Amino acid sequence: MTESPPPPQPFDASKITRPDDSLLVYYLLVAACTVVGFPFVFLPLWIRFKTLRYRFDDTGVSMCWGYFFRREVHLTYRRLQDIHVTRNIVERWMGLSKLPLQTASGTAGATMQIEGIRAPEPLRDFLYAQMRGARNETLDSESDDGEDDVLGVLTEIRNELRRIRNEPAGDET
């Protein structure tokens, strides 16, 4: 079955700095599932929610969270190996999703898990477009002016040689 996908829409990933507010509600539900352990489960999650920051820039994405136990994770788009999008049923009801990003590191889990994203498809497509191998890079680099520089230098060398060759000839006659 062959069909064409919808056209991509403009999307600015750098606007994503905080998880969606409903993530806190989701954390609340998660903590509520452990009836007795609610305060012990909810407090770390609440701190995590309050301190969670994302930064998407030109080359990579970083996230940091934690107050007592601070974690900062940075990764570059080109080192991305796998992009997952997982949504469990509660997250789907709340319109949330997780994006675990995988690099080639030795950890079995995801290197970075972006949480609390509404409408993950544009972000996923953005990350996919930045991934290694998603674009035709060899064609891009051939058409840029870097190679014309080389050609220019070679042309100069030829012209110089031609001048040198012509000069002694001119002296003799």
Add this chain to the structure above:
Amino acid sequence: MTAPVARSSPWIYRGVWKILVDCFRVPDHPPTLPVADGDFYRSFQPSRAFLSYLKFNFWVVAVVIDLLIAVALGVVAIEADKLALVLTGIAIPLLLVGHLVAYIALHLRYDTMWYVITDRSLRARRGIWVIYEHTITFENVQNVYLRRGPLQHLFGISEIVVETAGSSQGEAESPFASGNKLLVQGIEDAAELREQIMSRVSQSRSAGLGDDRPASPTSGFSPRHLAMLCEIRDEIKCL
């Protein structure tokens, strides 16, 4: 199967499907991948033989469970007749409901499995309760292998596992959760698909990890460069 059952089952199934789509937000359309116009794009589901394979597995497991319960009830019946009767009365409806749910779930599992393949990447989606979507580019693929058990051989299907770099804990059998493996199940023309994937993987010039594009174009002279170098050589010869 009687005619009314045959007629009503797709109807019931459509109802279950609609509930899942409306209430449980299961996406009812295949996943998509952004591609440039005119590029290769194919989205597909596992072959029908995979559904038969799942059904066969279902019946084998169901028969085994039913037999075990029948034997257990028989043992109870030797000791206490009335208790066994009561237990049978409870067990039969429970088993029927269980079988029905499992049978519908099997169809749902099949219907929610989607694969998209383009020139550059592969995307897979599956799941009902938790929906997994997994995207990898062929540039990052480390190896591809084909698996086929005796039962799958009987049904003429195989599965392909596409791996990227990273660690997997042993032979983790849930590639969707473990991260760096993508499992394509229920493929009839598996060798062909593997060739498709491998040819795209081998087209990639780099070794596989990180950025290793050459910084200097020493090995990448274009015809125009070569022509210019030849001119320079000729100039030197004439000196």
